[in-house]
Each structure stands twice: as structure tokens, then as C-alpha cells.
Amino acid sequence: MKHCINKSEQSSNRVLKAGIGYTIGNYLLKGLSFFTIPLFTRLLTTQDYGKYSVFLSYEDIVFVLIGFAIHSSYKNARYKYGLCSEGTKKGKDYYAYVSATICLILCSAACWLLAVNLFSKPLENLLQVDQICLNLLVLYAFGSAIMTCYNTDAGLDYKYQKFIKISGINAVLNILLSLILILLIFPKNGYIGRVLGSTTAVVIVAISIVVEFFHRSKPSRDSALLKWGIKYSAPIIPHGLSQIVLNQFDRIMIMKMETEAKAGIYSFAYNIYALVQVTAGSLDNVWGPWFYQKRKDDEINAIKKYSGYYAFFMMLFSSAIIFISPELIKLLGNKSYWDAIYCVIPIVAGGYFSFLYTIPSSVEYYHGKTQYIASGTALAAVMNIGMNYIFIRRYGYIAAAYTTLATYFLYFLFHYLIAIKIEGKNLFSNNVMVGCTLGILVAVALGNVLINYVGIRILLVLLLIAIALIYEEKEIGIIKHREEVKKNEQ
Known part of the structure; x- marks a missing residue:
């Protein structure tokens, strides 16, 4: 009985510790952004700030389309497929499923890059952004989709340290690259510097995540796993x-x-x-x-x-x-x-x-x-x-x-x-x-x-x-x- 109580207390403490860890970590990350808000509002005009905000709004839309919202299936997939250590056959386990979903996002991003360049003119007129920003939009959305998958995966085991690490690298790179580009390269067009800095940061982080996921497990060759994930997430x-x-x-x-x-x-x-x-x-x-x-x-x-x-x-x-x-x-x-x-x-x-x-x-x-x-x-x-x-x-x-x-x-x-x-x-x-x-x-x-x-x-x-x-x-x-x-x- 005592063992069961201790086990229950350990589980509760783990959840509480993770909750506090995620919150403190997120505040530290948000603190970086907060300290730089006064700086960016002085470097960017209200027009540039508005354009950047609208770019992020478009990015949120493309993020959903590129990523298929596949990260939403991870919680159920973890219980459905299990791990090799729990008796699941290799290649049909949860880790192999996650790697397969990353392949799906990579293919999706490639198709979207092709599409925005083939249909750049009508898209430029519709969204009021140029062709360069259309490509940056797709790349930013790709990076966001990969990061969301990573953070969802880490959250299943309450591994808030991994979340803080990867999000922290992205936040610091985002700020530093944006400031360098605005001050040194695009002083009269701060909007472009902000967009390019943000996109470069998230793509660098996303590439490192892809390498980590593929190192952990090769993608599953069982198409039934990915079909289930797409059906769940669609x-x-x-x-x-x-x-x-x-x-x-x-x-x-x-x-x-x-x-x-x-x-x-x-x-x-x-x-x-x-x-x-x-x-x-x-x-x-x-x-x-x-x-x-x-x-x-x-x-x-x-x-x-x-x-x-x-x-x-x-x-x-x-x-x-x-x-x-x-x-x-x-x-x-x-x-x-x-x-x-x-x-x-x-x-x-x-x-x-x-x-x-x-x-x-x-x-x-x-x-x-x-x-x-x-x-x-x-x-x-x-x-x-x-x-x-x-x-x-x-x-x-x-x-x-x-x-x-x-x-x-x-x-x-x-x-x-x-x-x-x-x-x-x-x-x-x-x-x-x-x-x-x-x-x-x-x-x-x-x-x-x-x-x-x-x-x-x-x-x-x-x-x-x-x-x-x-x-x-x-x-x-x-x-x-x-x-x-x-x-x-x-």
C-alpha cells in the first residue's frame, strides 16, 4: 500500500514539476521577446509592424496546411502503438510513426514551395506579399510545424527541458538575426529584415529536429500507421x-x-x-x-x-x-x-x-x-x-x-x-x-x-x-x- 501511495505521489510530483517547468521556461522565453518589444516598436513603423503581424497571420494558415495538424495525433498514437521497450515490433512503434509524420511534412513543404512559385502572381495579388515573402512564408510554416511536433512529443513524457532548450535556441536566433538584418541590411525596410530573421531561425531549428527524430528511429514503412494518423488529423x-x-x-x-x-x-x-x-x-x-x-x-x-x-x-x-x-x-x-x-x-x-x-x-x-x-x-x-x-x-x-x-x-x-x-x-x-x-x-x-x-x-x-x-x-x-x-x- 505504501509503495502504491509513493508511486502515486511521485507521479503527481512529476506532473506538478513539469507544469511549473513549462510555465517558468515559457516565461523566460517570452521574457526575451518582451524585452525586445520596445526595441522592435522603435525600429519598425506601425505600418511595418502591421505588415509583419499580417505575415504571421498568413503563416498560421499555411502552418496548418503544411503540417496536416498531424501533431494532434501524437497523444493517441502513443497509447495506440506503444514503444519497442513495451513489446511493440520495431517499425510499427510510436517513434517510427513520428518519423513517418516528419517525412509527410517534408514532402508537403516541398509541394507548397513548388506551388507558390508556379502561382506566384495570383498569390501576390491576393495576399499583397511578394514572391520572396511567399517562399519565406512556406519555410516559416514548415519550421513551425516541425517544432510543434517536437514539443508535442516531448510533452508526452513531461520532458519540459527539451522544450525549453529548443524553443530557447529559436527565440534567441530569431531576435539576434532580426536585429542584425534590420540594423545592417534592411534599415529602410525593417519588415523584410524581421521576416527573414524569424524564418531563418525557425528553419535552422527545424532541420536539427528532423535529424534528431530520424536518429531516434527510421520512419515506419507500414503505410497503415500514417493512414491512421492522417484520418485522425484531417x-x-x-x-x-x-x-x-x-x-x-x-x-x-x-x-x-x-x-x-x-x-x-x-x-x-x-x-x-x-x-x-x-x-x-x-x-x-x-x-x-x-x-x-x-x-x-x-x-x-x-x-x-x-x-x-x-x-x-x-x-x-x-x-x-x-x-x-x-x-x-x-x-x-x-x-x-x-x-x-x-x-x-x-x-x-x-x-x-x-x-x-x-x-x-x-x-x-x-x-x-x-x-x-x-x-x-x-x-x-x-x-x-x-x-x-x-x-x-x-x-x-x-x-x-x-x-x-x-x-x-x-x-x-x-x-x-x-x-x-x-x-x-x-x-x-x-x-x-x-x-x-x-x-x-x-x-x-x-x-x-x-x-x-x-x-x-x-x-x-x-x-x-x-x-x-x-x-x-x-x-x-x-x-x-x-x-x-x-x-x-x-
């Missing part, structure tokens, strides 16, 4: 594209309907949203594998309990970001970007609902019901385009921030209802989800009302921190547990 492609509409299409619409400068200001607000996105993404690397294991073991009470903690603490964190977001905007950008203050509050709140979606979507991924994932996200995306078209024309680009909040809420709600339908029951707490929804909306209202009252907003942040610490020690007791472990060791 419905995720429209889901991924719909997510991009939710995440990025508003910037493209602002550029088309208003100006590149306003697209740049609006995009700048997403640097604050990234604090929520990075935290949620870090924790999801742990939540996903943890949920799979608990659902496999039918530990429903544990899922309901910890998903509630997860949602509540992220609500407190997102609310705190809302209250300090105006000061962060002023700190990171010069006065030409300060109008982003009026966009950032609803954008951060939308980011919370984007995070909240990952809780019920785990049910859809676990059961392989990827067609439901695509339909729910596509519906929210269509509504986002429609609302943007109506409200940007009527109220200007700031309206896009509020349509983003509305559609992300619907996005979460659709997937929450779909998860209940798939399971035939609710694995999560309705009371917690409703409470967290009301909590973040109250934060949005207070953030707007108190936008000119810095002192009151700082007090609210301190209050949220106090609530988080008190609740954590009462319900979970991480600090108390660590102190008890230290006493027992002594």
Missing part, C-alpha cells in the same frame, strides 16, 4: 483554420477595411494577450497527458476537481493581467501604440475563454471525435467574420476586440456542450465554469471603468494574488506539502 485541419480565423483574421480585416497602421496598433495589444496564451499553452502540455491518463483510469472525480482548480486559477491570473494591461501597453510601446489600451482588455478576456476551451476539448481528442472539434470551431469562426464585418465598419477597429471576446466565449460553449454529448455526462463542474465566466466578465467591466485609476487597479491585483494564495493553501496545499516533505527528510 478533421483538425478545418478546426485549425477556424482557430486562425478566431486568432488572426481580425488583423487582416482591419488592414483591408482600415489601415496597416491600425492593424499594427491592434496587433500590438496581442503582446499582452500572449501572457495568458503562454501560461495556458505551458499548462496544456501537462493537462493533456494528465487528462488522458485519468480518463483512461476512469478517475472522473479527479478530473472534475482539478479542472475546476485549473479554470479558477487561470481566471484569477487573466483578471490580474486585465487590471495591469494599460500600464504594460505604455511600458512596451511608444505613444503611437498607446491606443492599443482600448483593445487589450477584451482581447485578454477572449484569451481566457480560448484557454477554457482546452478543458472540454480534451474529451473530443481522447475519444478521437475530431470531426466535432472542427464543426464547433468553424461555427464560431464564421460568426467572428460576420461580426467583424458589421462592427468594424460601424465602430472601427476597436470593435474587433469585443467581437473576439464574444466569439471565444461561444467557442468555449460549443465545445463544452459537445464534450457532454460525447461522454453522455459532464466531466466538469457547471458551477465552476459559470462562476469563472462571470468572474472574467466582471474583470472586463471593472478594467474599463477604472482604466484611468491606476492605484485602484493595483489594489485589485494584490487582492487577486491574496485570494489565489489563500485558496491554494486551503484546497491544494503545495507549500504545506513541500514543508512536510522537508521535515520528513530531516
